[in-house]
Amino acid sequence: MPGTRRSLAIWTAALLLLTIAACHSGEMSRPLIVILIPSQDNPFFKSEGDAAAARARSLGYRVRVDAHNDDAYRQDNLIDAAIASNAAAIILDNAGADSSIAAVRRATRAGIPCFLIDREIAADGIAKAQIIADNYQGARIAAEEFVRAIGPKGGYAELLGRESDTNAQVRTQGFHSILDAQPDLRRVVAQSANWSQSEAFEKTETMLQAHADIRGIIAGNDTMALGAAAAVKTAGLKDIVIIGFDGSPDAIAAIRTGSIRATALQPAVLIARLAVDEAHQFLHAGNTGKPERQVIACDLVTQQNAADYGEFEKVR
Numbered sequence: 001m002p003g004t005r006r007s008l009a010i011w012t013a014a015l016l017l018l019t020i021a022a023c024h025s026g027e028m029s030r031p032l033i034v035i036l037i038p039s040q041d042n043p044f045f046k047s048e049g050d051a052a053a054a055r056a057r058s059l060g061y062r063v064r065v066d067a068h069n070d071d072a073y074r075q076d077n078l079i080d081a082a083i084a085s086n087a088a089a090i091i092l093d094n095a096g097a098d099s100s101i102a103a104v105r106r107a108t109r110a111g112i113p114c115f116l117i118d119r120e121i122a123a124d125g126i127a128k129a130q131i132i133a134d135n136y137q138g139a140r141i142a143a144e145e146f147v148r149a150i151g152p153k154g155g156y157a158e159l160l161g162r163e164s165d166t167n168a169q170v171r172t173q174g175f176h177s178i179l180d181a182q183p184d185l186r187r188v189v190a191q192s193a194n195w196s197q198s199e200a201f202e203k204t205e206t207m208l209q210a211h212a213d214i215r216g217i218i219a220g221n222d223t224m225a226l227g228a229a230a231a232v233k234t235a236g237l238k239d240i241v242i243i244g245f246d247g248s249p250d251a252i253a254a255i256r257t258g259s260i261r262a263t264a265l266q267p268a269v270l271i272a273r274l275a276v277d278e279a280h281q282f283l284h285a286g287n288t289g290k291p292e293r294q295v296i297a298c299d300l301v302t303q304q305n306a307a308d309y310g311e312f313e314k315v316r
Contacts, residue, residue: 139174
């Protein structure tokens with residue numbers, strides 16, 4: 001009997017190992033989609049990465065998610081790793097409109113189609129899709145709400161995003177297409193806070209000390225808007241209107257409490273899912289059925305409709 005029990009144990013262990021090996025082999029036989037985002041710490045980028053990964057897995061793909069940290073050299077290495085892994089497709093929120101062209105072209109020439117989200121590149125005909133939020137339209141609706149809140153006259157401050165980021169430039173252009181049309185509304189100070197909440201806090205503290213008449217602060221993203229709101233609260237000030245951009249859960253929570261007036265929500269989750277759906281379509285049919293450049297409208301989120309929005313998407 002002891003020998004029988006031992007033989008049974010050995011047979012059971014062998015069967016388990018064979019099962020694990022078969023499962024691993026089955027997993028590895030599934031095509032790989034590589035998802036490259038700027039950061040896994042920033043809630044916006046994490047949401048788009050998570051949404052793309054979930055949709056890809058639901059369609060039967062293996063998934064690898066990496067962050068290039070807005071470093072074009074690191075992005076190049078990650079693209080090369082995707083090529084070496086024989087990825088079926090790449091979903092990319094890129095590290096620069098110009099600096100990413102060569103990497104996308106390299107992947108395409110290697111037979112790996114690229115589907116860009118959030119940020120476009122300064123070239124056509126290389127990526128299979130470039131799906132972005134309409135940053136200019138989003139900035140305009142945010143600026144219109146800003147004017148409604150503070151009125152058509154007075155001084156305001158602007159917190160700018162990272163200068164190298166195309167979206168930062170497009171957003172400030174959209175803001176000023178509305179704000180500069182108000183002859184008695186003037187920007188008294190503008191500072192770059194590089195998308196950072198802590199830097200925005202420090203810059204806002206300095207701006208408030210130097211310009212006591214500021215009636216509002218318009219920020220290029222929600223992270224900076226949250227930093228500005230914290231500085232305003234620390235200074236014991238009230239009635240300073242703060243507007244953000246992105247539609248982050250933290251910003252929407254701040255809108256509900258009134259410390260931020262509004263934000264323009266980028267539909268990051270929708271865009272990420274669309275990119276994966278189009279990659280799937282391309283891999284099965286040889287085309288996406290869509291134009292390369294696709295622009296998705298942003299939504300204005302205020303206290304009146306904040307309950308309708310979740311993590312970078314409309315939920316009802």
